[in-house]
Amino acid sequence: MAVLFTDRAEAGRMLAERVLALHLPGPLVVLALPRGGVPIAVQVARALGAPVDLLLVRKIGLPWQPELALAAVVDGEPPELVIDEEVQRSADLEPDYIESEAVKEIREIARRRALYLHGRASLALQGKTVIIVDDGIATGTTMRAALKALRRRQPAGLVLAVPVAPRETVDALRATVDHIVCLAEPDPFYAIGAHYRDFHQVSDDEVLAALDLAAGSNTVPV
Numbered sequence: 001m002a003v004l005f006t007d008r009a010e011a012g013r014m015l016a017e018r019v020l021a022l023h024l025p026g027p028l029v030v031l032a033l034p035r036g037g038v039p040i041a042v043q044v045a046r047a048l049g050a051p052v053d054l055l056l057v058r059k060i061g062l063p064w065q066p067e068l069a070l071a072a073v074v075d076g077e078p079p080e081l082v083i084d085e086e087v088q089r090s091a092d093l094e095p096d097y098i099e100s101e102a103v104k105e106i107r108e109i110a111r112r113r114a115l116y117l118h119g120r121a122s123l124a125l126q127g128k129t130v131i132i133v134d135d136g137i138a139t140g141t142t143m144r145a146a147l148k149a150l151r152r153r154q155p156a157g158l159v160l161a162v163p164v165a166p167r168e169t170v171d172a173l174r175a176t177v178d179h180i181v182c183l184a185e186p187d188p189f190y191a192i193g194a195h196y197r198d199f200h201q202v203s204d205d206e207v208l209a210a211l212d213l214a215a216g217s218n219t220v221p222v
Contacts, residue, residue, distance in 0.1 A: 004164060004184050007198040008036065008135055011163040011183070012043025018181045019131060019161050020047055029123055030131045031055040033146065034112060035202035037134035042214045044133055044161060052214040053123040055132060056112055057146045058105035060098060062091055067191075069141035071098050073105045074149035075113065082145035116207055125153040132158065132177075135199075136192030137165035140173055147176045164195045 005011040028050035032041030038054070045052040056075035062068050070087050074080040081102055088098075130150060137143050143160065150158060160173060161181040166189035170182050186195065193199035 003197050004186075004195040005197070007196060008039040008202075009043060011135065011196070012040035012133075013047075014183055015040060015133070015161050015163055015181065016044045016047035018183065019044055019159070022159070022179055022181070024048075024129045024131070024157070024159065024179075026050075027128045028131065029053060029125060029128050030133060031150075033057055033132070033134040033142070034116065035204070035207050036136075038207045038210045039202065040135055040163065041133035042210045044131060045214050048131070050131070051123060052211065054112075054116055054211075055146050055150070056109045057142050058108055059142045060101045060105060062087070062093075063097070067138075069139050071102070072142040072145035073102050073109065074145045075109045076149050076152070079106050079109070080145055080149040080152075082141065082148055084139065084141040087139075087141070112204075115204060116211065125150065125155045127154070127156050129157040129159065130155040131161055133161050135163065136195070137162050137169050137173075137182075138189075138192060140165075140169040143173060144176065147173070164192060165189075 028048050030041050030045040030050050030052045032038040032052060033055055041052055058073045059069045060071040062070050069084060071081060071083040083098060132146060147158060158177040159179045160177045164184045165182050167185040167187060170180060170185055174180055
């Protein structure tokens with residue numbers, strides 16, 4: 001299986017070149033899915049001269065296979081819960097499981113919001129072109145939840161930008177956004193991390209450092 005990217009920073013620089021080529025209309029906002037999407041989003045935002053904000057989304061995995069997304073919760077008032085009905089049917093889980101896990105993930109979203117944003121309100125998205133960035137997509141359940149929640153905030157346009165994802169997932173998400181930038185669509189696709197030489201788990205400290213870097217380097221007004 002080919003390694004496509006040295007690390008997230010390199011993937012972010014490569015992704016930034018492709019996003020720049022779209023010549024997107026401003027004003028622009030880059031949204032990162034923490035934690036892994038933040039180092040990539042910072043590279044994209046620096047290239048665009050755009051501000052960075054976070055889109056807090058938490059996956060709910062299967063009890064015996066946590067990496068497989070059964071559902072996802074997106075920060076908001078109220079939080080948005082999106083369930084992968086196909087996975088739910090095949091897993092034959094009781095609704096109580098999803099509900100109880102959703103409560104836990106909402107608590108984690110609140111913790112991250114307090115830690116990363118220090119009480120700062122989310123950037124306004126209405127009328128702006130929003131670029132959503134993550135370090136990769138597998139099933140797309142988490143991203144579908146994120147995009148559904150974002151549409152409620154009335155952006156002028158939605159652009160999904162990721163380094164790697166399976167072709168069928170990209171095709172399934174295409175109708176939910178105005179543009180998709182995906183650098184690689186490996187077939188077969190096994191795992192996002194398989195396509196990075198360095199795919200360490202991004203820490204809270206790394207997220208904070210990346211956000212500080214972005215805040216110091218972007219010159220476009222929010």
